[in-house]
Amino acid sequence: MHPSRTRCIHTGTSGRLASTTTDDIDALVARLKGRPRVVLHFHGGLIDDELGFATAERLDPVYTAAGADPVFFVWSSGLLEILRGNLPQILSEGVFQTLLNRVTRFATGLVFQEPGQRALGSFAAPST
Numbered sequence: 001m002h003p004s005r006t007r008c009i010h011t012g013t014s015g016r017l018a019s020t021t022t023d024d025i026d027a028l029v030a031r032l033k034g035r036p037r038v039v040l041h042f043h044g045g046l047i048d049d050e051l052g053f054a055t056a057e058r059l060d061p062v063y064t065a066a067g068a069d070p071v072f073f074v075w076s077s078g079l080l081e082i083l084r085g086n087l088p089q090i091l092s093e094g095v096f097q098t099l100l101n102r103v104t105r106f107a108t109g110l111v112f113q114e115p116g117q118r119a120l121g122s123f124a125a126p127s128t
Helices: 003-007 022-032 049-065 079-092 094-111
Strands: 008-011 038-042 069-075
Touching: 003 008, 003 022, 003 049, 003 069, 008 022, 008 049, 022 069, 038 049, 049 069, 079 094
Parallel strands: 008 069, 038 069
Antiparallel strands: none
16 A cells, blocks of 8 residues: 555545545544644545545655645545436436526527528527
């Protein structure tokens, strides 16, 4: 295991611990107790686990050289992970339903426009 992995807290969907255990967190906190500088690094969204861990490996020596002890939060937020873990919830969201309705109306308007209408630069999306 790369040393930076011992500085990672890995969570999955709904914020539940994934590969990190509560014992891992206890050990991490014990190592950090009394340290003068601790950096909490949360990776950006839509990044899968492996890229999150790779980022931790790349940044660990940078933070350490600056005199800080980093803690990296790596969560399952890659596009496929999000869809796999949250698809039913996403599909039931009102904002998704509104977006789907508007995209469907727009696509219907494009598909069923009258000949030459596209060249004129105007079309109306169906209202229903």
